[in-house]
Amino acid sequence: MIPPFLALFCVGLCAGQGDIRRHESLPRPSISAWPSSVVPANSTVTLRCSAPTRDGNFALRKNGFPQGFVPSPDSPEGLAEFHLADLKNSNAGEYTCEYYRRESPHIRSPPSDALLLLVTGNFPKPLLQPHQRGKVTAGGKVTLQCQRPEHLTESIMFALLKKGTSTPIQIQNPVGKETDFSLQNVAVDDTGDYSCVYFQGKPPFWASEPSNHLAIWVTARDSLLEDTESSNRAETTLGTTEIILIIIFTLLFLLAAFLIYRYSNCGAALDKMTKSSHSSKKPEEVVTDVSPAVKSCSLALGCDKGAGQGCRGLA
Structure with a gap:
């Protein structure tokens, strides 16, 4: 016995063929598979047919031929779920769905886009x-x-x-x-x-x-950009540190050169004063004409009244 919904579908099909304008006026449904349209043999898949209407009955086709699958009675309005269990190789194919009006005129919708259902396991894996x-x-x-x-x-x-x-x-x-x-x-x-x-x-x-x-x-591209910017910041910091170190070493070098120069001049001045003191005819004579440079040397060398002979002439 042909199920009532299939009989009504045949009526709708004939009516639809006689009125193309009304046939095309219905929105096209959509079809999807859950969990996937590529499934292994002996598994279960659900084909879902959806349409933006509540006044419609759904039918399923495979390779263009009507199928006897009955939608689940628990399907919500506007959606028909077809449960295909224990899949075989013969279940593979291109599926479409369509719906027709329950009330007169019984016209049917255009078919959905085709969904290719593949049942795997017939050839070795790639x-x-x-x-x-x-x-x-x-x-x-x-x-x-x-x-x-x-x-x-x-x-x-x-x-x-x-x-x-x-x-x-x-x-x-x-x-x-x-x-x-x-x-x-x-x-x-x-x-x-x-x-x-x-x-x-x-x-x-x-x-x-x-x-x-x-x-x-x-x-993410943003993560890569962030890493690059961090690297650039590190390179910039490193360059600044190097410049500061160069300046410090340069100043230290100049200071050392200056001190060496000062101490060299002081040594020459002291040596000259010592010779002058030794060449005096009267030992009790003390040199009083001390130049500012020599006085500066005495301060730099820490000469005071209790210093040695080299500093006595500068005190």
Whole structure:
């Protein structure tokens, strides 16, 4: 016995074909998969069909043909959830959903965009490897290469997956036995575990085992800028310190040179006074004509009344 909602859907389909304007006037629904549209065999996936209306019944199609899956009775208004359990290879394919009005006229909506459901495990896993190593700065580029085994000759496509997302990040045709996935202008949110699969691009859509996960780490550009500015500040501080030290050493050198010069002049003056004193005819005569420079030397050398003979003539 055909379920009532399928019978009503057939009525709506016929009515819709007779009135294209009303058919196109309904908003297009959207379809998504949870937890992912790429899942292993024997697992469970939920296909969700959403539309901006409460007056509608939903139907599911695979590869253009109606399916007998009944929406969950717990689905909220405007949303139909189709639970597909114990998945088999035959469940793989392109799914769309549509809805039709419960009340007259029973016209149906345009179909949603197609969602490709892949059931993995039919081929050996590929190899995923990066073109560059190490951390990536935000705003940069990441290139990942997915490579299938040598012996396969089927017409295939590649899909790049990220853990935690419900659909492939990218889908591409191969170049030989491999393909490159390019992630442009990456952000911190692109950090995560990536894998890839290859699959048939037409029914029955057989897919390989996923590759091993590859961790990608994206660092913030602001952090790098902050580190650079800190380094520049350190270099500036270091340059200032060096200049100060050079000035201090220069002053010390000049002071030392000045002291050496003063002491050298004082020594010559003292020696001259001593010779003059020894050459006097009368020992009791004392030299009283002492130049200012010699007096300065006496002060510099610490001469006083109790100093030695060299200082007596300066006291």
